Structure formats: C-alpha cells, structure tokens
Amino acid sequence: MQRVRQTILGLVMFSALIGASALSGCSDAIQPATLSDLNNQSFTFANGVVFHPALANMPTALAFNNDSTDFALSSANGTAVGTDSLNPCVLNVTFSTYAPGTGPQANAAMTLNPCDFDRSNNILIIGNGTLTQISAPGMPLGS
Numbered sequence: 001m002q003r004v005r006q007t008i009l010g011l012v013m014f015s016a017l018i019g020a021s022a023l024s025g026c027s028d029a030i031q032p033a034t035l036s037d038l039n040n041q042s043f044t045f046a047n048g049v050v051f052h053p054a055l056a057n058m059p060t061a062l063a064f065n066n067d068s069t070d071f072a073l074s075s076a077n078g079t080a081v082g083t084d085s086l087n088p089c090v091l092n093v094t095f096s097t098y099a100p101g102t103g104p105q106a107n108a109a110m111t112l113n114p115c116d117f118d119r120s121n122n123i124l125i126i127g128n129g130t131l132t133q134i135s136a137p138g139m140p141l142g143s
Helices: 002-024
Strands: 030-032 041-045 060-065 070-075 078-085 089-096 109-112 115-118 123-127 132-134
Touching: 041 123, 070 089
Parallel strands: none
Antiparallel strands: 030 115, 041 060, 060 070, 070 078, 078 089, 089 109, 115 123, 123 132
C-alpha cells in the first residue's frame, strides 16, 4: 500500500511540475481557450486522470465540434459526449458508454481549470484543480 501511495504521489508531483513548467513559460501564445481554438479539433492526452480517476495512465482524446459547443471524450474504456461551455471550461456529460466507475457518467460535469490553449504549438493545457495535463498537438477532426 505504501508503494502505491508513493507512486501516486510521484505522479501527482510530476504532473504538477510539467504543468508549472508549461505555465511558467507563458507567452502571448498561451491564452484561455476560445471557441475558435478548439472547434473541429481533437486533443490527445497521454493520461486521462484529469477527466476521471479511472482514466489514469490511459490515453484519452477530447474532441470538440459544432462551434465547440459539443465534445466527445474517448479512451479504451468508452466514450462520453455532451456539451461544452468555455470561460470556464465545463464539460457536461449527456451520454456515456463508460461502465460505472470506469469513466465519466451521464449528468457529470467536469470543470477544467486551467483551460488554456498554446496557439504556437496547437496544444490544450487543462487541469481539474489538482492536476494539470498537456495534450499532444491538436488534430483536425476527420484526419
């Protein structure tokens, strides 16, 4: 049990350092995400824990469409879809194929803070109040 705690603490510290280093280099290119930054883009995160604890160490994709008002969150365990509002970024799940305890469920709300976009690198920087995650460069939907 002690080893699990140490591993979790190490992951938390690593995530915090990565997030802090990304944010410490803030420039004009890193700003709060806008509808046009996210629309028709898919962002992959190596670790989906920022969305749900059961998605820890699981690659997870977050895609936006319909002028960034709709989202789809997908991983090996399932998919959750719903509506998105920016400022702050809140993902409201309306439908989920995740089994209970394996990912976000219908009627869940995920508040992402920070919810920043690095325009120079086309990456999304999000957090859940405890952890910060940085996506791979966004890809246009359908590619």
